Amino acid sequence: MNDVEAAARAQAAFAERFGGAPEGVWAAPGRVNVIGEHTDYNDGYVLPVALPHTTRAAVARRSDGRLAFASLQGDGDVVELAVAELAPGQPSGWAGYPAGVVDGLRDRLAGGVSVLVDTDVPVGAGLSSSAALTCSVALALRDLVAPELTREDLVDLARRSENDFVGAPTGILDQSASLLCTAGHALFLDTRAKRTEQVPLDMAAAGLELLVVDTGTSHTHADGGYGDRRRECEEAAARLGVPALRDVADVASLAALDDEVLLRRARHIVTENARVLQVVEILRGAGDPREIGPVLVAGHESLRDDFQISTVELDACVAAAVGAGAHGARMVGGGFGGSAVVLVDRDRAPAVADAVRERFDREGFAEPRTFDVVPSAGARRIA
Known part of the structure; x- marks a missing residue:
């Protein structure tokens, strides 16, 4: 499925779930690491590439102070709660990942937001499906409410979502790969200095x-x-x-x-x-x-x-x-x-x-x- 087809599918699903059009659709890839495993949280070096497989997030702001999350890969239910109810572990399950990103920008999202996600990144396969999810939502919210944030800022926002909100003690490898990789290259990342180099591959x-x-x-x-x-x-x-x-x-x-x-x-x-x-x-x-x-x-x-x-x-x-x-x-x-x-x-x-x-x-x-x-x-x- 190309980007145009993926966007159309996400837009249609968003309209069906939430009764209106999203403000946009954003995609973030999973990753495979050529070499450099478990080195990221030890201030070391990593060399990932982005996959062609992505998670797409169709997003629209709300005005009722509530959050709503839905997934085409889930059971069809919409996970809904008030912005004020956000807390680590609330909501639980897959919705905790995008909720953690929202929590990091909650001062700019008091009115709430609706998010519909769709993915072809294999879940639980070691290909960073969770980072694809958090990074697609992080980029969407950056564009909608925090345009001054850099992609490096979004790496930290997405990592904090996993670390502090979901309780997954990851480093910055997965989020950096999803946000910073370029086509035809591997991303050489020094996780301490946060220096990057696009290495031809x-x-x-x-x-x-x-x-x-x-x-x-x-x-x-x-x-x-x-x-x-x-x-x-x-x-x-x-x-x-x-x-x-x-x-x-x-x-x-x-x-x-x-x-x-x-x-x-x-x-x-x-x-x-x-x-x-x-x-x-x-x-x-x-x-x-x-x-x-x-x-x-x-x-x-x-x-x-x-x-x-x-x-x-x-x-x-x-x-x-x-x-x-x-x-x-x-x-x-x-x-x-x-x-x-x-x-x-x-x-x-x-x-x-x-x-x-x-x-x-x-x-x-x-x-x-x-x-x-x-x-x-x-x-x-x-x-």
């Missing part, structure tokens, strides 16, 4: 495809495992006497950690930051992008063994893909389920996808969903 010109394999095992950032890893990283940094694990120079500097769990967590962050820098150098230069393949595999092994957030399905996917001729593969996202990304020659992509499906069938796993990713544009108004 033209898969088609290199004869490559970046496949995403959704294993069908769902995850959520609001569950305990993600938060546990963040706390473990913070404790490791405190024991090492540094502000964040970003400040650890190398693996040898971790020798002071006498706790095996904390050592593993810290080792992943230190080596993952190095992997991001390595991949960026390859993509900046005139080298073959295929050279990043082994770095992806090393990243998966670190997430599996040191960060301990992979699953049997994700491990099987990576093994099957590499065994069938992919240059590299790794799990992406917060972990405990979700998707893997696979770097493969275009002419080998069907065979690699078949190999993954055959492995899943032998193991008794649910059939995975596979699609290719073209580095796409960030959030934008589409109507």
